[in-house]
Amino acid sequence: MxxxxxxxxxxxxxxxxxxxxxxxxxxxxxxxxxxxxxxKTTAITAGAYSYEKWQRFNVTAFNDATDIGGLKVWASAxxxxxxxxxxxxREAGWVQSAYAQPINTASxxxxxxxxxxxxxxxxxxxxxxxxxxxxxxxxxxxxYLIMQISVAAGTTVGKxxxxxxxxxxxx
Numbered sequence: 001m002x003x004x005x006x007x008x009x010x011x012x013x014x015x016x017x018x019x020x021x022x023x024x025x026x027x028x029x030x031x032x033x034x035x036x037x038x039x040k041t042t043a044i045t046a047g048a049y050s051y052e053k054w055q056r057f058n059v060t061a062f063n064d065a066t067d068i069g070g071l072k073v074w075a076s077a078x079x080x081x082x083x084x085x086x087x088x089x090r091e092a093g094w095v096q097s098a099y100a101q102p103i104n105t106a107s108x109x110x111x112x113x114x115x116x117x118x119x120x121x122x123x124x125x126x127x128x129x130x131x132x133x134x135x136x137x138x139x140x141x142x143x144y145l146i147m148q149i150s151v152a153a154g155t156t157v158g159k160x161x162x163x164x165x166x167x168x169x170x171x
Contacts, residue, residue, distance in 0.1 A: 003063035005169050011035075012054045012144075015101050020058075026163045028053060028149045032102045038158070047153035052102040052110060057124070057142035057167060059134050069133035070168030071124035071142050074115040080159040082152035085114040089123040089145060096128040096143040110148045118164070133170065 010020040011034045021034045028050035029042035036042055044050050059068050073089050087110050088097060097109050115123070125143040126132040134140050 002065075002171070005059055005063050005065040005068055006061040007068060007167055008058050008060055009055050009165055010058045010141075012056075012099055013102065016099055018101075020056075022058075023055065026053060026055070026147070028147070030104060032104075043158070044149060044151045046151055048151055049104050049106060050149040050151075051104045052107050053145075053147040054099060054102060055145045055147070057134075057165070059136075059140045062136040062171075064171055065169045066171035067133035067135050068167050068169055069126065069131075070122050070166075071126065072119050072122060072164070072166040073124055073145055074118055074164050076116065076162035076164065077159070078116055079149065079161070083159075084150045085147065085161075086110040086150060087112050087114045087145065087147045089115070089119075091119050091121050091123045091130075094123075094125040094128065094130055094143070096125055097146060099144060106150070107146065107148045110146045114147065118166070 008022045011023050012020045013032050024035045027036040027038050029036050032051040079085050122130040124145050
């Protein structure tokens, strides 16, 4: 029986020299924090934006796999009302973004609406390509997935959604 690869999602926070930490959640709020607990002090104010999330796939052990590819990310549902979950993921025209310190103003990098159905093909790149794979002899990180939430002005109600991270394993 083949031993599957170990793949984690890591998030980068802070200045460009910031560290990457494995995630336990993708909560978004008004601080640039990994594995955030949502509370009154971290909630996104109506009419404002969350801090961007900068995440990427990381293969920590290939085991019996030779390649990892076909990266997909999508959400389980739309947000409530006029709130919008924005991202840089797309199934065509991928452009790798160099890490920049996350902002909590309108993102110029996360301009797409997060898909709520599984994409038909990869929507996160590896080395600026959808067809490149991560291999034990080379790349072990994907390009960055960038996300941000825009919260509508006026009364808003939070909503929990599930993020789906999927990859294909070859070998």
